[in-house]
Amino acid sequence: MGVPYAGYSEAARQSIRAERLARPPLRRPQRPPADVAALKVLSAVAPLSEDERALVRKLCLYRESIPAGAEFAREGEAAPARLIVSGWACRQQSLPDGRRQIFGFLMAGDAIGLGLRPRPLDEVSTVAVTRVECVDALMLREILAVQDGRHAGLRNALAAARRYEEACLLDHVVRLGRQSAHERTAHFLLEWRQRCRVAGLADAERFPMPLTQEVLSDALGLSIVHLNRTLQHMKRERLIEMKRGWVEILDAYRLKFICDYQSRWPTVGGDGSSVSLVREF
Amino acid sequence: MGVPYAGYSEAARQSIRAERLARPPLRRPQRPPADVAALKVLSAVAPLSEDERALVRKLCLYRESIPAGAEFAREGEAAPARLIVSGWACRQQSLPDGRRQIFGFLMAGDAIGLGLRPRPLDEVSTVAVTRVECVDALMLREILAVQDGRHAGLRNALAAARRYEEACLLDHVVRLGRQSAHERTAHFLLEWRQRCRVAGLADAERFPMPLTQEVLSDALGLSIVHLNRTLQHMKRERLIEMKRGWVEILDAYRLKFICDYQSRWPTVGGDGSSVSLVREF
DNA sequence: CGCGGTCTTGAGCGCCCTCAATCGACGTGG
């Protein structure tokens, strides 16, 4: 009776995570202002003025480094304003018995704690999956709070990122509720590829996949073992190839067919105005 | 190979739905201004001034009736501004093979097409599950667009409703990704009860459940058959009782224990200010 | 009374789960 397969007898997992969280974040010296992926993502949807680009570059001079496993923000707390420059983080919720569900991932160009009106999504636990380089975006937040015409591009870009995140959450619900393990995995990989491409992190059909299978399975609502077998199967079917933190899509067409994938990335009109995603912040 | 259990060989379902959508919405004569559930829901979080209450009541004089199965708004289109007075609707997405995932439900007091900044959630297909009475809320939308101090209560209430809907969506993800059929069902019923109570539709432990098991299963990511067996099991366990469109919770404590339920409804501080959900619209 | 929709129940099975062990890669300390 009662609780059917409550899953994952993983007290171990819990303690490991707790230990990771204990490590304090490091602060690093300034770095040369590379043309960061963050800027690429932001300007992918809404065109940024040269002023705005300069502003972002300037922000990026003062980086902060968050080790893998550290928590950006705990559940229920408003996250400090940060813009991710590189690395990957996830939004998640844990159940009391150790089960975990990941809502989505954050990458370069994504912001947390920036919304003027907080969403519930901004108030769940957010954890760095890899080491994350980010910058304090409090200034950005205040700039955006001023609703004058300046920085309209930045405002649009950040609003688009928020909207895209929410759109992905809807896809996530469909995946979890109505798709099989193969479909979920295929769909997720295509979505991931899309994001990496926009950020300029992808190389043709190859893109980085820093997530362990444990993390991946907690996102896709599968067990580690079954996710592994699903990936193995897709390799054997010559759909994908994985090595050393990279994934290569061998047959994108078939993969899309399997899971009925259609990108949620906003299509940009000929005049440079985004059709569906860009709105006020 | 390829698509594992693609599920539900239900071409029938599709055609039935298509037929329902064909029926045009009816327009009914005015009705006496009952103290509608909508008003109850809106004032549950943010206190409304007498002016605001009068405004809502006035809006409610001109009702529109939408038959069960009709679509408020198609996918990708912005929905017309409406405030639901009674009845139930759902946000959903269909897969090409007929599978369907329901994102959530709308009840009295919920608004569609009212957001000044559209969310992806507002752009999915929205369908009336039962007959829905609603009112044109275009006026409301314009009133809210004026960011002066007046109608701050209404703005807060509607913003809270939006936030609550998003919070429920997160719970939905956890249910679908990491909970068993029993847990999902228990959790959903408790959430539903909570909403009915706030709306004043519940009677102690009894509350209306107008959803068919088909609809319920499409929300919970289960097959109809398995949902049925799950409900049967919960009845046999003396957890719930169901008859004629009503559910009675027999053992709320045990039900909460099963699924680790905790309400996302905003707790209201002693001074009447909502702690977490009320923000600007 | 026939009929369509919904709910129920039985049977069979397969997707996906858990448990458990192994292997490779990597970093650490002796």
Add this chain to the structure above:
DNA sequence: CCACGTCGATTGAGGGCGCTCAAGACCGCG
């Protein structure tokens, strides 16, 4: 340089949750 511990990926075995198919019961309605 090698033994060792750890983490992640992999694989086998077994089983149960939840699926599909199918048929019958129930019920409101014209």
